[in-house]
Amino acid sequence: MIITPESKISFDPVSIIVDGKRVFPMMGEMHFSRYPKKYWEEELCKMKAGGIDIVSLYVIWIHHEEIQGEFDFTGDRCLRDFLATVKKCGLYSILRIGPWAHGEARNGGFPDWLLLDAKDKGYEVRTDDPRYLEHVKKFYEKTYEQAKGFFIKDGGPVIGIQIENEYGHVGGKNGEEGEQHMRTLRDMALSIGFDAPLYTATGWGGAVTGGMLPVMGGYCEAPWDPRTTEIEPSGNYIFTKERNDHNIGSDHGLGAGITFDMSKFPFLTAELGGGLQVTHHRRPIATGLDTAAMTMVKMGSGANLLGYYMYHGGTNPKGKLTTLQETKETGYPNDLPAYSYDFNAPLREYGQMEDTYREVRLISSFVHDFGSDMCDMPYVAQPGNPLKPNNLTDIRTSVRCKKRNLADGRECYSGYLFVNNYQRRYKMADHSDVELTAYADNGEVICKFPKRDLKDGDFFFYPFNMPIGDKALLTIDATPVCKLDNYDGKGHSAYVFYTDSDEDTKSDVQGDLDGNNIVTITRKEAVHSTKVNIGGRDYLIVSDGEAVTAADGNVELYFEIVDKCSMKPMFRAFPTLEHTPSSFNRLKEAGKVENFASSDVFAIYEGKNEYTNTTVAAFEAKEKSEESSKYEISVSDMPENSSEVFIHIDYKGCDAEMFRNGDVIADNFYTGQEWEIGLKRFVGSPKDGFSAEMNIRPLKEGMAIYLQNWPELKDGAICKIDKISSLAQFKEVIS
Structure with missing residues (x-):
């Protein structure tokens, strides 16, 4: 979305409109x-x-x-x-x-x-x-x-x-x-x-x-x-x-x-x-x-x-x-x-x-x-779609679609079938061999997808008659991720989809792909992917770290290392980067790209430099009473080349506060999650170390508190730190 001082911004009953485009x-x-x-x-x-x-x-x-x-x-x-x-x-x-x-x-x-x-x-x-x-x-x-x-x-x-x-x-x-x-x-x-x-x-x-x-x-x-x-x-x-x-x-x-x-x-x-x-x-x-x-x-x-x-x-x-x-x-x-x-x-x-x-x-x-393109596809209610969330049995579906004119003058429906079998904190029914079907608002069947199992927690959407370039329409039982423009340096696009099913992806292409390509990856790869633009070409970066484009245009890879561990940063890229980053070695070039290529199309890069989380995080019990437990927290030896160090405090109690020089610097209501605190805002540099006092109030049996998972209470209450660990964050430029 690009808006300039001269842009005209408005809306109609469908969407926001910028310079005449939805x-x-x-x-x-x-x-x-x-x-x-x-x-x-x-x-x-x-x-x-x-x-x-x-x-x-x-x-x-x-x-x-x-x-x-x-x-x-x-x-x-x-x-x-x-x-x-x-x-x-x-x-x-x-x-x-x-x-x-x-x-x-x-x-x-x-x-x-x-x-x-x-x-x-x-x-x-x-x-x-x-x-x-x-x-x-x-x-x-x-x-x-x-x-x-x-x-x-x-x-x-x-x-x-x-x-x-x-x-x-x-x-x-x-x-x-x-x-x-x-x-x-x-x-x-x-x-x-x-x-x-x-x-x-x-x-x-x-x-x-x-x-x-x-x-x-x-x-x-x-x-x-x-x-x-x-x-x-x-x-x-x-x-x-x-x-x-x-x-x-x-x-x-x-x-x-x-x-x-x-x-x-x-x-x-x-x-x-x-x-x-x-x-x-x-x-x-x-x-x-x-x-x-x-x-x-x-x-x-x-x-x-x-x-x-x-x-x-x-x-x-x-x-x-x-x-x-x-x-x-x-x-x-x-x-x-x-x-x-x-x-x-x-x-x-x-x-x-x-x-x-x-x-x-x-x-x-x-x-x-x-x-x-989806903006002017209205919501179409589907037969059998339940309207009450306490219905945990029937399959929840919707369609957004519109009619497109084909090159030969015919019309077809184009859009997406949405399927949700996820309800937070409740188990949805499993379904076997479901033939997912999209219906138009007049009840006409406009697309049937291959049968698949639908398990508790599944949610996804599939496209039908989705434009691929200017000359082809695609129907596929996979979820769209993004489009990589000029991915081959010749002006063609790669359309990336993910599949959450163990079954082979099935697709139907009508027309000419005209040099554009279709790539399918796993949902895990998709979740860990970031689309970036380097030198006027789009790339998909997949990594356990996160690729972030800085304000100066450089793409930085954020990656994290747990206590006392070392690693070299790694990432995969599709297509192969035109220039290998100076601080990385390319271990593998991207495989040959053919339509419906799988995840082996990625090039693999490994950092030349090894990073170590040298952080030492410790706690010491100081005072304990029926009202609270007090601890001394100390963190030292933080790596000087880190961009941030997080401490993770695994404590049990009703709530906690952290003090320095008598002032509260952080607080937390216990949820069962570890308490994560970023230290860079509290220290001048990593070599300064960090120390603070921590006060925990007890969680007691019978308290009027909703917790998703209560810890085990000994003698009707709990108020303690079980462990403390660290996570050091580093950055490397990959563009």
């Missing part, structure tokens, strides 16, 4: 005020490598005006510098300017002084009361000072503004009074200078939108749900034209229906859960497959923008007067960690690239190359 963007949320400024560029490049086009972000009022009249847009809170970095990294942005944000922030992002002022003077926030709007206007004006010159019309990255959040669902007014308030805020923003082609508003749960472009959401679980038991199956794993997620914000009340006319707006998402932020009482773990299956279902249900909240986790800044997280003490329904906003996101609190990152990258790879 676009299918990928969007991810990152909060600049929750991440150290000196690492913004690196993290934004990771986001782009993960497939993100648009960075959405809250401007959280309390982070910038905690004390009335004392605005702080410096350092990690500098919106202007963040937008400059977004532009440098070749990304776009949607500003979510509130004034109320939620985002698990204190008072939903409202400063304490605003609420006290409203109480003292007898006005209601989030209304058209002039006394409230006066404060909002000042906040908007200060925010605009930061954003001025960074709108798309100025050559900057900002293409959209979101007004308010969940208004009329989580607080605020309903009906015409609510609609008018949304219009008031939009008009105020426009008058101040927020001149962007897109104005959006969240549309789920009965929220009002003021006529702005509604964006939707969907989470795989609900850590805000007041229950501490396993909850019912999520409806976000069902194919349906229903865009609403009734469960978002259900701690404030059950979500109502849609307040806008869905026939007038495209199906766009802004808050697909890239993970889940745990609360004190509810601590589910969102996996990469949880997010990937939900994303595919939304795409198969007609979504034409995939936006993730959060895409990048972070850490709450320290407040001048209070901690800045949501708490029950402030009247909100949940207690959150004072600092950690990890979210189990694709990129986590310390920039970790883990399974969810790879799963979302795989989907975005398809979207970038084929999403625009």
